[in-house]
Every structure is written in structure tokens, then in C-alpha cells.
Amino acid sequence: MRSAVRVMLFYVLLLLIWEGIFRLRLWPAFLFPSPLQVFRTLAAGLCDTTYLIGIGVSMQRILLGFGISLALGIVVGFCIGSFKILDGTIGPLLNGLRSLPSICWFPLGLLWFGLNENAINFVVIMGAAFCITLATDDGVKNIPPLYLRAASTMGARGLKRFWYVIIPAALPSIITGMKLGWSFAWRSLMAGEMLYVSLGLGHLLMMGRELNDISQMFAVMLVIMVLGLIVDKVVFGLMEREMRVRWGLNAL
């Protein structure tokens, strides 16, 4: 309880400092808004649904892109983790591709798909799929051999072995990969949405710039940040916590 109060106090203080700097008029108001201005813009944007539409559009895109990345990453990751030949050939290639910042895929995406939805999806997938693939691969490779031996003496083979042993045993690593993949996908999406009239949050941010509306930019950035945090902490955070409690990893 006391820590909650401390946190609250910290943010109140932060807002006061922000307001204080604003009042000092170090920069003109169109470059540095007051917290109240930002809050008003945020409330207005949420009320007249432009932000809600933006959130909806962006979420839809990321669900699609992240979903495809997840499916691709897990399937390919399991294949690499299971077959030595793939590990030696595709593995290093994927590792190299992962180190490429996802924005670097934009020129290619624009040429291949044009300035549209598909280019954005392409970049989101390129941003997220590699790290999910490699995390899954890592998870499969690091399964203690004893688990596999025990499973095989109990008659687990083929699909059953895959479904009931390999997947759950690799799950902690997969969840870590998903979390990382999500944050990469989110960043790539925001970058992609700035490119054209995409209606998403990235577009709203860019619109703030075009209209010279500094408080809109601050408000949209706040929305992007909060959304990213919520998914990271709530969705993946809960998954991770549940897994850690089950496996007893917190005790270590």
C-alpha cells in the first residue's frame, strides 16, 4: 500500500515539474504543451472516437501480423530445433536476419507490395517472426534430455511426444520469445503506420506533426506507450507469472 502511495506521489511530482517547465516558457507553447493541454486533447480524441478508431485499426493490424509471426515462428522454430540439418543451414541465416532492424525491410516492402496494408504487415512480420523462431528453437534445444528419455520410456512418441512433452517443455522460452516479438512487432507497426494515411495510431501521431498540433503528438505517444505496456505487462506478464509459479522458477 505504501509503495502505491509512493508511486502516485512520484507521478504527481512529475506532472508538477512538467507544468513548471511549461510555465517557465523556455519553449513556445506549440513546441512544448502543458499537461493539461495534452490531457484535454487526449479526452477529446477519445470522446470523438478518432483515437478509438486509431487504436482499433492498429490493434487489428498487430493481431494479424503478430498472429502470423507467431504461427510461422513456432512452426519454423520447432523444425530447426528438431532437425540438425536445418539448424546448421537456416539457423545462422535467421540469426543474421534477426539482427536487421525491422525498418530496414520497408524499402523492400514498399517496392514489393506498394504503399499499402501489405507493406505494413510485411514489416511487422519481419520484425517479430525471427525472434519468435529463434526463441522457440532455443527452447526445443534446451529441453533436458532426461525429460525426453523419461517420456520415451513411458511410450510418448510422434505427435503425442511433440504435443505433451516438447511443446510444454519449450514453453518458457517460447513465452519469452513472444514477449520480445510483441515489442518488435509494435515498434515496426508504429513506424509503418507513419508512412501513409493508414488511420492507425502511427498515422495519428504523424497527423499531429502535419497539423503542428504538439499536444496531439504527446497524447498519441501516451496512448501508444500505455497500450504497449498493457499488452506487455498484462497479457504476457500474466502468462509468464503463471508459468514461473508452476515451474517453481521464482524460488530459485
Add this chain to the structure above:
Amino acid sequence: MNLDRIMKLRLAGVSKTFLGRKNRVPALEDISLEVQKGEFVCLIGPSGCGKSTLLNIIAGLTQPDRGSVLMDGHPIREPGPDRVVMFQDHALFPWLTVLGNVEFGMKMKGVPKEKRRALAQEFLRMVHLTAFQHAYTHELSGGMKQRVALARALSINPDILLMDEPFCALDAQSREILQAELQEIWSLTRKTIVFVTHNVREAVYLGNRVVVMSARPGRIKKDIAIDLPRPRRLGSLEMIKVTNMVMQELRGEIETVLKEELHDA
């Protein structure tokens, strides 16, 4: 027909050599062993005598270089639920509850859900862990984990239960309790058990037969029948006598191994 004399397992001329980085390590040489149905056979020997390798070969986890391994007259080629192994490390799955772990083998066999739950609970009762059925494995002590592993192995109802030093990582008290429980369970179920250990007292206490192995390469040195009545008690006079006798057999082997190790070093 006399049930006591049905041949369950027959190993003939089994040899295995491991290829090290520089040298070849002969693990087993010309092992021949027969196990009858319902027998409790303890394999004992100094470390490095290949007793665990032998167990892995029976399990189908390791393939021998030469020789035949037959169960009920059929060659063993791969691991299977008719020969469940209980490992030194419990090898329980951390993503499953105690109950889920015990049900696992039955699930692989395709036993319907209600039936396997009921059976799993019965076996958990047998190892006195009913109260912990919904716990995850990290919440259990070492002895409790091995009890779950035992319940898991028994629930699959294997033809042969293979045990690879299952109690050796436990503290002395848990070990004695589990040994007593295993003796009781064997007396009830008359399961065929091959039990690897380096503890002479344990071998004499549990086995109908104690097979003494020599090291490098692993050979069978002596096959001793233990005819003591059950339930046996650790520390009874007869037990001590037999234990000393087996110890004598083993002492020479242990000394040889020690000398070699000192020499190597």
C-alpha cells in the same frame, strides 16, 4: 504351470563399447543374464561397471554393439511403456501437477480420462501422497518426488520396472522409508524389477537376487540368490551376514577400480 519360472528377460552375449574422444571405453563385455517373471533383481557394482548402461540397454535407450536382448522372446529395439525406467533424478515434468505426472504414461497409452484419474489417485494413495496431488513438483521434497516417480512408473503397469539408483540422491531417512515402501509394493504386486544400485545393504534388503558386476569392462562376477524371508528388516542378523558376504565379493572390485583411478591420475 509354475508361475515362478516364466522367463521374462534374457540377455545373451551383450557387449557395449563407448567411443571417447581419444580412446575406446569398454563398458560391458559378454553379459548374459536371465530374469524370471516376478523376480526382484539388483545389479550392483563399483562406479563405472556399466550397470546403468546395462539398464539402459534393457530399456531400449541404448543399443548394444553385440549380443541379444529378448523380452518374452522378442528382441528389444526401442524404449516402450512395457519397460518403464525410474531414474536417479526424478524426471518429473515441471509443467504438470503431481496428478498430471502420474497420469502422463496412461495418457500416452490412451487410457480414458476418468479411468486414469481414478488409477492415478489409487497409486498416489499407495505412495502416501494423496494430500499433494494438486501440487507442482517443485513444491515437493526429494523423497516425495521419487515417490511420485514410483507411482507414475507403476501406474503404467509395465511388464518390467527398471530402476536406476532411484534412492541414491535421497537423505538416509527418506531412503529407508522408500526402500520399505518398495519392498511392500513388490510383495503386493510381484512386479518384475531390475534395480541398479551401488549400495550393498539396499541390494540385499530388496532383491531376490543380487548380481555383482566387475568394472572395466563390466562383467557379471557373481549371481547370488537372497533367500531371506520377507518382510525383511534392515539391520537384522541374517541381513548383516548376507550383506557382509556380498561386500566381500565387491571389495576386490572396488579396490581394483580405485587403484586404476589413482594410477590414471
